[in-house]
Amino acid sequence: MQSAGLPDYLEILNPEQKQAVLHTGKPLLILAGAGSGKTRVITTKIAWLIREKGVDPRSILAVTFTNKAAREMAERAAAIDGRAADAMLRTFHSFGAWFLRRNAVLAGLAPGFVIYDDDDTASLLSTIMEGVPRAEVRAAARNISRAKDYFLSPDDPALDRISYSKQFNNIYRDYENKLAAIGNVDFGDLIKKPVEILRNNPDVAQRIRGRFRVILVDEYQDANVAQFELLKELCDSQTYVCVVGDDDQSIYRFRGAEVRNILQFPDRFPGTDIIRLERNYRSIEPILEAASSVVDKNKNRLGKKLRSERGPGKKPVLAFLADQDEEAGYCADLIETLVKKGNKYSDWAVLYRTNAQSLGFETEFLHRRIPYKVVGSLKFYEREEIKDILAMLAFLVNPRDEVAFRRVINKPSRGVGPSSVERIIDAAASNPEAPGDLEAAIGLVKKELSAKAGAGTAQFLKAVKAGRAALNQPDQSEQTVLTVQSEQSEQSDQSDQSAAHQDAASAKNQEDRKRESLRSAEGLSRCVVTLANQSGLADYHLSHDEIAGNQRLNNLQELANASSIYPASIDGLLEFLEHIELDRSMEENSDNGSLDTVTLITIHNTKGLEFRRVIMTGVEQGVFPREDKSGDELEEERRLFYVGATRAMDELYFSCCRMRRMYGRTGAMYPSVFLNEIDRKALRVIGKEPPGFTKSAKSAEGFPRTQNRASPPDNDQYWRKGDTVYHDDYGYGEVREVRDSEDGPVVRVSFQNGGEVRFLADHQGRNFTRIRDN
DNA sequence: GACAGTGAAATTTTT
DNA sequence: TTTCACTGTC
Numbered sequence: 001m002q003s004a005g006l007p008d009y010l011e012i013l014n015p016e017q018k019q020a021v022l023h024t025g026k027p028l029l030i031l032a033g034a035g036s037g038k039t040r041v042i043t044t045k046i047a048w049l050i051r052e053k054g055v056d057p058r059s060i061l062a063v064t065f066t067n068k069a070a071r072e073m074a075e076r077a078a079a080i081d082g083r084a085a086d087a088m089l090r091t092f093h094s095f096g097a098w099f100l101r102r103n104a105v106l107a108g109l110a111p112g113f114v115i116y117d118d119d120d121t122a123s124l125l126s127t128i129m130e131g132v133p134r135a136e137v138r139a140a141a142r143n144i145s146r147a148k149d150y151f152l153s154p155d156d157p158a159l160d161r162i163s164y165s166k167q168f169n170n171i172y173r174d175y176e177n178k179l180a181a182i183g184n185v186d187f188g189d190l191i192k193k194p195v196e197i198l199r200n201n202p203d204v205a206q207r208i209r210g211r212f213r214v215i216l217v218d219e220y221q222d223a224n225v226a227q228f229e230l231l232k233e234l235c236d237s238q239t240y241v242c243v244v245g246d247d248d249q250s251i252y253r254f255r256g257a258e259v260r261n262i263l264q265f266p267d268r269f270p271g272t273d274i275i276r277l278e279r280n281y282r283s284i285e286p287i288l289e290a291a292s293s294v295v296d297k298n299k300n301r302l303g304k305k306l307r308s309e310r311g312p313g314k315k316p317v318l319a320f321l322a323d324q325d326e327e328a329g330y331c332a333d334l335i336e337t338l339v340k341k342g343n344k345y346s347d348w349a350v351l352y353r354t355n356a357q358s359l360g361f362e363t364e365f366l367h368r369r370i371p372y373k374v375v376g377s378l379k380f381y382e383r384e385e386i387k388d389i390l391a392m393l394a395f396l397v398n399p400r401d402e403v404a405f406r407r408v409i410n411k412p413s414r415g416v417g418p419s420s421v422e423r424i425i426d427a428a429a430s431n432p433e434a435p436g437d438l439e440a441a442i443g444l445v446k447k448e449l450s451a452k453a454g455a456g457t458a459q460f461l462k463a464v465k466a467g468r469a470a471l472n473q474p475d476q477s478e479q480t481v482l483t484v485q486s487e488q489s490e491q492s493d494q495s496d497q498s499a500a501h502q503d504a505a506s507a508k509n510q511e512d513r514k515r516e517s518l519r520s521a522e523g524l525s526r527c528v529v530t531l532a533n534q535s536g537l538a539d540y541h542l543s544h545d546e547i548a549g550n551q552r553l554n555n556l557q558e559l560a561n562a563s564s565i566y567p568a569s570i571d572g573l574l575e576f577l578e579h580i581e582l583d584r585s586m587e588e589n590s591d592n593g594s595l596d597t598v599t600l601i602t603i604h605n606t607k608g609l610e611f612r613r614v615i616m617t618g619v620e621q622g623v624f625p626r627e628d629k630s631g632d633e634l635e636e637e638r639r640l641f642y643v644g645a646t647r648a649m650d651e652l653y654f655s656c657c658r659m660r661r662m663y664g665r666t667g668a669m670y671p672s673v674f675l676n677e678i679d680r681k682a683l684r685v686i687g688k689e690p691p692g693f694t695k696s697a698k699s700a701e702g703f704p705r706t707q708n709r710a711s712p713p714d715n716d717q718y719w720r721k722g723d724t725v726y727h728d729d730y731g732y733g734e735v736r737e738v739r740d741s742e743d744g745p746v747v748r749v750s751f752q753n754g755g756e757v758r759f760l761a762d763h764q765g766r767n768f769t770r771i772r773d774n
Numbered sequence: 775g776a777c778a779g780t781g782a783a784a785t786t787t788t789t
Numbered sequence: 790t791t792t793c794a795c796t797g798t799c
Binding site for chain 2: 065066067091092093094118135187190191251252254255353354355356357376410413415417581582583584602603604605623626636640662663
């Protein structure tokens with residue numbers, strides 16, 4: 001094990017990495033380029049501290065940005081030294097929730113507080129902003145969230161940098177008051193409130209500083225102001241602080257991330273040492289070159305030079321394509337071709353700027369039987385039926401939860417109309433016995449309600465109480481059964497069907513054509529199932545599923561299953577709800593990491609990931625960068641480009657369409673300015689650059705709108721004798737002749753299989769993919 | 775309170 | 790093109 005001086009797990013590090021791991025005594029800022037092994041450094045450092053420095057694992061706190069990263073870090077650290085499992089590795093938000101749970105009373109929160117997501121936040125806000133259009137409420141909700149990112153309270157004068165509206169302060173204040181009355185928190189509170197507690201309670205601060213002696217922060221470039229404040233509050237002069245980040249990969253400015261946090265870290269933590277990790281172990285040289293040449297154009301950066309340890313290789317490919325259908329086909333072709341040669345689907349990732357773009361790929365891949373998974377768009381927990389049950393659960397632990405109450409009191413309809421709802425809420429507000437307690441208020445106003453509403457509220461309460469009862473009685477209780485009807489289920493319901501998913505589902509459905517009962521396993525699922533049944537939501541969805549062919553009851557069943565691993569207690573329930581709010585990736589449910597599928601993913605979501613082959617799609621002006629971007633925001637888009645491109649290990653492709661359907665309209669597109677920032681010689685170009693590309697793309701900002709007015713591709717220029725083309729049905733061929741006619745150019749192509757076709761470029765031309773220029 | 779018909783808006787990116 | 794909020798009818 002211990003060969004020459006240093007243990008093996010340190011010997012494999014390069015000099016800078018080693019230096020970073022062995023560093024002690026002062027604050028440390030690690031500037032880690034993409035693929036430079038920063039996770040290895042952090043995990044090794046944790047293990048080394050425990051092993052060689054005798055640091056108590058429980059006194060180590062490592063904060064990451066995503067749950068995935070936290071899990072990976074925990075795994076890798078524990079792999080080096082098992083004791084690392086006792087260190088605390090969490091996301092900022094999950095750490096905040098952990099802290100608040102232990103100090104709920106100090107924060108004036110309900111002991112069983114629940115975390116509101118953006119949706120709930122907007123719902124709450126709409127009770128304050130009555131009669132205001134939904135979009136406006138959402139905008140205000142976003143601004144409140146931003147204010148909290150910047151650690152601004154309703155009375156802070158600096159709020160005007162968030163919103164110019166004078167009323168905003170009042171809206172924000174009212175919102176805060178109402179949220180406080182309910183006793184719940186939103187996402188921003190998970191950071192902001194802990195800071196406030198630590199500042200107002202020196203004893204609490206002292207205790208937690210005494211506990212965590214080592215604090216490591218990953219992805220530091222994406223920390224916002226509030227998170228920075230939290231970090232400061234957690235540290236005393238003896239705390240060892242180490243932050244790792246890359247200013248070139250800061251892509252969450254829109255969410256309050258402050259690059260300044262990283263640029264000014266040495267000022268805020270005096271005596272900071274800086275170590276740079278600039279050796280990239282992930283990508284071949286040409287990929288790094290292309291990525292770097294784009295981000296180099298940014299003015300606002302520390303500047304660093306990434307060197308590839310892997311050396312030369314294939315140039316990135318730039319493919320000009322007709323439209324998004326061809327783009328999807330092109331991706332499928334690439335993937336299929338290489339898979340036939342023995343590569344894995346999981347080598348591939350298709351990247352796009354916005355989630356909406358995934359649809360075309362999903363359709364095409366489904367068609368061509370290419371297995372894929374869509375990362376991040378799994379909106380399971382945002383589904384109506386799921387949110388309904390979650391609201392029931394939230395109300396069960398906190399009967400002051402007005403948002404949850406409004407959501408489910410009359411669902412399915414039990415004759416409790418708006419006037420009854422308001423009456424109950426008013427009664428709760430003016431009830432000195434139990435302020436805000438809606439459950440108690442129902443009892444108070446029961447006599448004033450209509451017979452129907454009275455019966456409805458009674459039924460609702462009965463369901464809540466039954467759910468609560470299911471929490472308290474220990475195991476072997478009545479068997480809870482959720483009735484499930486699975487008719488032949490088309491893919492009618494939303495977007496979560498990956499190919500693999502579907503196959504499994506349809507196979508299963510053939511087995512159980514008719515009515516079948518699934519029972520709740522155990523634990524918390526008894527409570528979930530009880531609520532679903534007693535509230536009438538299960539029946540409601542059952543009958544609707546029959547009509548609409550949805551799978552809502554199945555989704556409920558899935559939620560119940562997910563809950564079964566939690567204990568049937570209030571604490572178990574809180575844990576379950578918290579887990580759902582903070583980590584919606586459902587990673588552990590689909591932990592088929594072994595599954596061989598292509599990854600469809602937004603560029604933002606790729607942070608921290610790597611793939612052998614990456615296709616960045618939609619690299620067009622208006623899509624990426626988005627049309628409205630300029631200045632700082634354009635720089636952020638550039639960093640995003642950099643992040644996406646540096647995910648690729650072996651091969652990188654850019655695809656750029658001449659036409660794209662948006663909002664049901666087809667419009668001409670221009671190539672992204674970013675493509676022009678890469679030396680054309682550093683790329684292998686496939687297909688024809690649209691005419692005027694270089695000229696038009698050079699005017700980076702103030703670029704002409706892409707939607708209207710752009711001229712269609714010039715077919716005379718576009719189709720040239722000798723070009724190689726590809727057609728889905730006929731395969732590869734060569735352009736033999738281009739002739740003019742009154743309907744535009746006529747192109748003659750002869751295919752490798754011997755066939756020959758003639759077509760009008762303006763019409764059928766879109767069915768062909770150009771493979772190589774003559 | 776359910777439902778069909780309408781018209782307008784929609785696409786950032788996420789803990 | 791799709792989706793969603795709003796309106797008027799039953």
